[in-house]
Each structure stands twice: as C-alpha cells, then as structure tokens.
Amino acid sequence: MPQVYNFAAGPAVLPAEVVKQVQQELTSYQKSGMSILEISHRSSLFTNLQTAAENDLRQLMQIPVDYDVLFLQGGATLQFTMTALNLAHKTGKIAFVDTGHWSQRAIQEASLLPDIKPTVIASGKESKFTALPDIPEISENFDYVHLTINNTIEGTMYHQLPVNLKHQSVVADMSSIILGYNYQVKDFDLIYAGAQKNIGPAGLTVVILKHELLKNIPDLPAMLSYPKQVKKNSTLNTPPVFAIYTAGLVFKWLLSQGGVAAMQQQNEIKAQLLYDEIANSKLYHSPVTVADRSLTNIPFVTGSKELDTEFVVRATEKGLLNLKGHRLVGGMRASLYNAMPLAGVKQLVEFMQQFEMNHEGVAK
Amino acid sequence: MPQVYNFAAGPAVLPAEVVKQVQQELTSYQKSGMSILEISHRSSLFTNLQTAAENDLRQLMQIPVDYDVLFLQGGATLQFTMTALNLAHKTGKIAFVDTGHWSQRAIQEASLLPDIKPTVIASGKESKFTALPDIPEISENFDYVHLTINNTIEGTMYHQLPVNLKHQSVVADMSSIILGYNYQVKDFDLIYAGAQKNIGPAGLTVVILKHELLKNIPDLPAMLSYPKQVKKNSTLNTPPVFAIYTAGLVFKWLLSQGGVAAMQQQNEIKAQLLYDEIANSKLYHSPVTVADRSLTNIPFVTGSKELDTEFVVRATEKGLLNLKGHRLVGGMRASLYNAMPLAGVKQLVEFMQQFEMNHEGVAK
Numbered sequence: 001m002p003q004v005y006n007f008a009a010g011p012a013v014l015p016a017e018v019v020k021q022v023q024q025e026l027t028s029y030q031k032s033g034m035s036i037l038e039i040s041h042r043s044s045l046f047t048n049l050q051t052a053a054e055n056d057l058r059q060l061m062q063i064p065v066d067y068d069v070l071f072l073q074g075g076a077t078l079q080f081t082m083t084a085l086n087l088a089h090k091t092g093k094i095a096f097v098d099t100g101h102w103s104q105r106a107i108q109e110a111s112l113l114p115d116i117k118p119t120v121i122a123s124g125k126e127s128k129f130t131a132l133p134d135i136p137e138i139s140e141n142f143d144y145v146h147l148t149i150n151n152t153i154e155g156t157m158y159h160q161l162p163v164n165l166k167h168q169s170v171v172a173d174m175s176s177i178i179l180g181y182n183y184q185v186k187d188f189d190l191i192y193a194g195a196q197k198n199i200g201p202a203g204l205t206v207v208i209l210k211h212e213l214l215k216n217i218p219d220l221p222a223m224l225s226y227p228k229q230v231k232k233n234s235t236l237n238t239p240p241v242f243a244i245y246t247a248g249l250v251f252k253w254l255l256s257q258g259g260v261a262a263m264q265q266q267n268e269i270k271a272q273l274l275y276d277e278i279a280n281s282k283l284y285h286s287p288v289t290v291a292d293r294s295l296t297n298i299p300f301v302t303g304s305k306e307l308d309t310e311f312v313v314r315a316t317e318k319g320l321l322n323l324k325g326h327r328l329v330g331g332m333r334a335s336l337y338n339a340m341p342l343a344g345v346k347q348l349v350e351f352m353q354q355f356e357m358n359h360e361g362v363a364k
Numbered sequence: 365m366p367q368v369y370n371f372a373a374g375p376a377v378l379p380a381e382v383v384k385q386v387q388q389e390l391t392s393y394q395k396s397g398m399s400i401l402e403i404s405h406r407s408s409l410f411t412n413l414q415t416a417a418e419n420d421l422r423q424l425m426q427i428p429v430d431y432d433v434l435f436l437q438g439g440a441t442l443q444f445t446m447t448a449l450n451l452a453h454k455t456g457k458i459a460f461v462d463t464g465h466w467s468q469r470a471i472q473e474a475s476l477l478p479d480i481k482p483t484v485i486a487s488g489k490e491s492k493f494t495a496l497p498d499i500p501e502i503s504e505n506f507d508y509v510h511l512t513i514n515n516t517i518e519g520t521m522y523h524q525l526p527v528n529l530k531h532q533s534v535v536a537d538m539s540s541i542i543l544g545y546n547y548q549v550k551d552f553d554l555i556y557a558g559a560q561k562n563i564g565p566a567g568l569t570v571v572i573l574k575h576e577l578l579k580n581i582p583d584l585p586a587m588l589s590y591p592k593q594v595k596k597n598s599t600l601n602t603p604p605v606f607a608i609y610t611a612g613l614v615f616k617w618l619l620s621q622g623g624v625a626a627m628q629q630q631n632e633i634k635a636q637l638l639y640d641e642i643a644n645s646k647l648y649h650s651p652v653t654v655a656d657r658s659l660t661n662i663p664f665v666t667g668s669k670e671l672d673t674e675f676v677v678r679a680t681e682k683g684l685l686n687l688k689g690h691r692l693v694g695g696m697r698a699s700l701y702n703a704m705p706l707a708g709v710k711q712l713v714e715f716m717q718q719f720e721m722n723h724e725g726v727a728k
Contacts, residue, residue, distance in 0.1 A: 010404075011401070011602065012402060026383060026386060026387040027384065040373075040374075075437075196602050202606070203568075203606065221445040223438050238558060241375055242606065242607070
C-alpha cells in the first residue's frame with residue numbers, strides 16, 4: 001500500500017496508531033471474546049471506556065467541573081436545533097454571527113422553530129466571508145450568542161473570544177477546531193462539535209455545557225433534551241459505542257502527544273508551512289485575511305479553474321488526497337487536523353512547488 | 365481466546381465473518397490507503413457502499429420501489445419523535461398498541477409534542493404484557509397506528525399483521541426482529557429499526573417509508589424531517605459512515621446465507637430448541653403466552669431470584685454471556701438474533717440441563 005495523505009475536511013484522517021489499535025483489538029475487546037461492535041452499552045466494558053473518554057477529554061480541554069460532557073448523535077446539524085430548543089426559552093431571541101455557510105445553516109435551522117427569533121448581529125458578507133466581522137457591543141437581551149469558531153469552508157477562525165462576547169452567554173460550534181487550538185472552555189456556555197474532524201469517526205457529536213444551563217429547560221423529547229441526556233449520562237438509549245470507543249483512543253493519543261497545547265503548536269507549524277508556500281509562490285493565492293486564517297482548513301486557488309482541476313488530479317496521483325475545494329468556494333482546500341502529520345504537509349508543499357515549476361509563467 | 369456466545373439484547377452479536385472482514389480491511393478500504401473510518405461521505409467510495417447497502421436491503425426485504433430507505437442516527441427513540449412530528453399532521457391523532465416498555469416509550473415521546481394526541485387502542489396490561497392484546501376494529505380517524513412488532517423486554521412478537529390493521533396506515537418499530545422474520549414491507553407505511561440488534565453496530569437507524577407519505581409534511585428541522593433526509597439521500601449532513609459500511613457487510617452476509625427466509629427458518633429452529641428445553645424442564649418457565657412468543661428475545665425464569673442470579677453467574681463462567689433478564693422483568697433472557705449460531709443455542713440448552721441436574725429437587 002502506498003503512503004497517502006488525506007486532506008479531507010471530514011470525515012478526515014485519524015492517527016495511524018489509533019486505526020492500528022482498533023484493528024488489533026477488533027475481534028476481542030479487552031479479552032472479552034466479543035468485538036467492541038458487539039458489547040452492550042449497559043456493560044462495565046462500555047461504562048469504563050465512556051468514563052475514561054470523558055475524563056481524558058476533561059483533562060485535554062481543562063473542562064471545569066461545573067460543565068457536563070455529552071456524547072450524542074446527529075452531528076452539528078442536530079445541535080443547531082437542540083441549542084435553540086433547549087436554551088432559547090427566556091426571550092426566544094438568539095444572536096448569530098454570520099461567518100459563512102455553517103453559521104447560516106445554524107440560523108436557518110433555528111428559524112424553523114416556533115417562537116424563536118434569530119438576529120444576525122454581525123456578518124462577514126461584505127468580505128464574501130474572507131474576513132471575520134467585527135462584533136458590536138450587545139445591549140439587547142438575547143438568550144445566547146451563537147458563534148462558529150472555525151469556518152471549515154471559508155477557512156477563517158476566531159483565535160480568541162471576541163472582546164464584546166466576553167460577558168455574553170456564548171454557544172460555539174467548534175466542529176473543525178476542537179482539540180486543535182487552546183480555547184478556554186469557561187469562555188463558553190456550550191460547545192458542540194461533530195466528531196469526524198478532530199475527535200474520531202463520523203456518527204458522534206460532543207457537547208460540553210455549563211451545568212447551570214439545565215435549569216428551566218422545557219420538557220422536550222428525550223433525544224432533543226440536554227437535561228434528559230445529562231441525567232442519563234448520554235445513555236438514554238443505545239449510544240454510538242464504537243465511535244465513543246474510537247474517540248477515547250484518540251483522546252489517549254492526544255494526551256501521549258502532549259495534549260492540546262502541543263497540538264496547537266504543531267498545527268501552527270503545519271499551517272505556517274502552507275501559508276508561507278502560498279505567500280512565496282507566484283501561482284497560489286489565499287483569499288482569506290491574514291489575521292483571520294484558520295489553522296485547520298486552508299483554502300487556496302491558482303486563479304484558473306482549469307489549473308485548479310489539474311492540481312487536484314496530479315496531487316491525487318501523488319497520494320495527496322481530497323484537496324478539492326468546497327463547491328461553494330472552489331479551488332483547493334487542505335485540511336490540516338491534529339492527525340495530519342507534518343510529513344504530509346511537507347509533501348504537499350513540495351508538490352505545490354513542483355506543480356508551479358511545471359506551470360511557470362502562469363501569472364498569479 | 366475462548367469461544368463465547370453473546371446473548372445480549374443489543375448491541376448484540378454480529379456475524380463472525382463480518383467482524384473479520386472489518387478487521388482485515390480496516391487500515392485501507394478498497395485499496396484506497398485510507399481507513400473506512402477516514403473516508404469522506406462525499407466520496408465515491410462511500411456513495412458506492414451506501415448504494416450497495418440500500419440495494420441489498422431492498423433485495424433482502426423485498427422493499428417495493430415506492431418506498432424510500434433512510435440511514436439515520438438517534439435510534440428508535442428519535443423515531444418515536446420523528447414519526448409523530450412528520451406523520452401526525454392531519455388529525456394529530458395517533459393510535460398506539462401498548463405491548464410493554466418500548467411501545468410505552470413511544471407513547472410518552474409522542475405526548476411531549478404539542479398538538480399530538482396519542483390514544484391507546486389496545487393494551488396487554490392485563491396480562492402484564494405476557495400476551496399481545498387483541499386489536500379492535502378501528503372506526504375513528506387516526507393519522508396512523510403505531511405497533512411494536514417485537515417486544516425485546518417482554519419477549520412477545522406479532523407473527524403477522526393483526527387483521528384489524530390491514531387497512532390502516534401502520535408505523536412499525538421492528539428494531540429487534542427486522543431481517544429475522546419475513547414480514548411484508550407493503551403491510552406497513554413506515555418501518556424503523558435501531559441497527560444494534562440484527563443490522564450492525566450501534567449508531568445507525570434504518571427507516572423504510574412509503575414515498576407518498578412525504579407529501580404535506582410540515583417544514584421541520586432538517587435532522588427531524590423525513591422529506592429533507594429523503595431529498596438528500598440520508599447525507600444531509602455527515603452520516604455514520606462506519607455503521608452503514610458494517611450494516612452493508614451484514615446485508616451481504618445475509619444474502620450469502622439465503623436471505624430473510626433462510627434466517628427465519630434458522631431462527632425458528634433456534635427458538636424452538638430453547639422453548640422446548642423450557643417446556644421439558646422442571647426448573648425453567650416462560651411467562652409468555654405460547655402463540656405470542658418472540659423468536660429473537662426469549663425471557664425465562666426459575667422462580668427463584670437467587671437461582672436466577674446463580675444461573676447467570678455460572679453461565680458467564682462457561683462463556684454464555686449477557687443472559688441476565690431486563691431489570692423490568694428479571695430472570696434470564698436469551699436474545700437469538702440472526703448472528704447467533706445454532707451451536708450457541710445448543711450450548712445454552714446443554715448448560716441449562718446441566719444446571720437443572722445440579723439443582724435437582726428445586727420445584728418449578
């Protein structure tokens with residue numbers, strides 16, 4: 001098997017060691033004679049691994065004790081609905097920061113609920129979402145402010161909590177940056193993330209929420225209710241056992257690598273390598289404002305659609321996979337999550353240089 | 365590793381060949397150099413396996429062309445909510461047949477929705493759910509009748525569609541019997557099933573629904589909307605790739621074994637072996653009315669709580685695992701899903717005989 005590097009935005013590359021371990025113990029988990037695919041969610045085998053996964057995640061993200069951790073299903077898209085259903089019960093008003101596609105999806109989904117009024121308090125629309133909008137001081141009363149921390153498609157990212165959100169109740173979509181950058185959980189009331197980028201395989205959603213939020217939430221259907229899920233410790237019904245198990249292995253791998261601070265450092269090195277190549281080249285261009293650039297999702301273009309297409313084809317031939325940009329922005333996109341090794345980024349940069357040499361004279 | 369037999373009610377035993385295949389190709393799916401855990405749901409690798417899984421399921425269950433097949437998340441519990449939200453929009457009235465715990469959960473979840481009126485049209489309460497209730501002729505107008513086809517906890521099962529439901533719109537929870545008994549899809553408007561019993565690993569829910577139901581459904585949040593999920597072919601957001609992949613392997617295994625008819629035959633042989641042992645013994649007793657007995661979930665008791673406990677302990681020592689009955693009914697329960705080999709049931713029956721010999725004189 002040739003070495004390949006998978007730059008997909010998600011589902012994405014996992015640590016090779018984790019995949020190997022899953023493979024090794026797949027037919028008999030912990031010498032039980034049963035596969036992890038077959039064990040009951042009411043067994044101590046599962047309870048132990050879920051507890052370990054939660055504790056390791058708490059250690060990695062330094063999650064304060066007054067926050068609950070949930071392992072759910074349905075992806076960020078179901079969280080668009082759940083956050084609004086659970087948390088917008090005082091004023092019914094939610095403030096959204098529009099940073100592109102995924103924040104717009106969150107707004108759309110909230111709009112579908114009765115008695116919910118989404119308000120866009122800031123938008124990157126003018127810059128075509130190549131920059132993050134300034135967030136004004138907020139005087140109106142909202143149940144919470146929703147923020148997409150990292151914009152997987154547009155390649156922008158909040159490197160810290162915007163100053164005008166410091167005293168707000170903030171709900172954050174961290175799907176494509178969680179565990180990759182050292183955010184402070186205490187800055188947020190609720191964080192959610194689909195697993196299929198920096199956590200584990202698809203089919204799992206992690207939710208981290210301040211325990212005091214659980215007060216006064218209406219009596220919702222069980223699978224849509226944070227209080228009911230918290231009360232049953234995410235095992236209100238059968239949870240996605242295998243995805244939680246694999247996420248747990250990823251958490252252990254992250255701890256062995258030095259945790260989130262070490263990941264952030266690595267991610268900064270990897271991203272800088274690619275951004276430098278883009279800056280130094282005559283062929284490649286990043287549309288994103290420098291200060292707002294994402295560490296994990298890096299879109300770039302040549303300026304020619306034909307050349308972009310050729311780039312992706314030739315890269316694929318070299319084992320550099322899934323570099324095609326999202327259809328909404330075109331061009332290329334390299335996703336450099338925690339599990340993408342530095343060697344992969346180096347190989348990508350070398351390929352970019354070679355490709356540029358082969359197309360000399362094509363202006364930027 | 366000693367051979368064990370896993371009699372859990374779900375997550376449950378999978379075909380050994382399937383687990384082996386998952387293990388073998390885990391580090392490189394279809395020679396892609398990527399694990400199935402890493403492939404994009406927008407890749408042809410995934411699209412092809414999803415299409416194959418759907419086609420194989422259609423063949424196995426002879427699903428008519430005017431039915432859609434969905435691969436969702438959230439388990440049967442989310443279907444309790446989704447069925448009501450999507451389908452109870454004409455009269456708001458749903459008829460429920462109360463056959464025990466899981467049908468009651470369905471009723472509870474429907475009750476939490478505004479403008480929904482659940483009506484229990486028949487109940488097995490009088491028999492303590494050891495028998496299925498007669499279903500009366502229905503003259504009132506309901507949006508649909510909800511039926512739990514196999515009752516995992518109580519060990520009862522509808523062997524065919526009750527005659528008074530023949531001209532009704534029927535929604536069926538088939539979680540613990542799907543693909544194990546030859547039901548006719550055309551008898552139902554909608555069938556749902558959590559995967560973790562007869563389909564694959566936990567974290568996947570299969571929904572089969574008549575296409576014409578999709579008309580006039582209100583504009584619901586995307587993850588709760590059948591029309592939106594159908595329109596996007598279950599990839600409205602990132603689906604549980606690995607669970608769909610593994611389910612696909614189970615479907616291929618079922619086809620190789622002769623399909624659902626062959627499975628039903630095997631399941632009847634396995635169940636009969638155990639029911640005969642119960643009938644012939646002086647120690648064991650099944651509380652369930654003979655005509656209503658499940659093929660897949662078989663509860664039994666000794667009549668003594670201490671002896672029940674000892675049975676489970678001794679069985680576990682012999683590698684006969686997860687025989688403890690559900691806390692609501694106590695005693696023992698053997699779940700004999702498709703992937704439970706005949707050899708496992710034979711070994712259980714032998715153990716039961718040995719255990720009875722060792723406790724001779726203990727009256728039934």
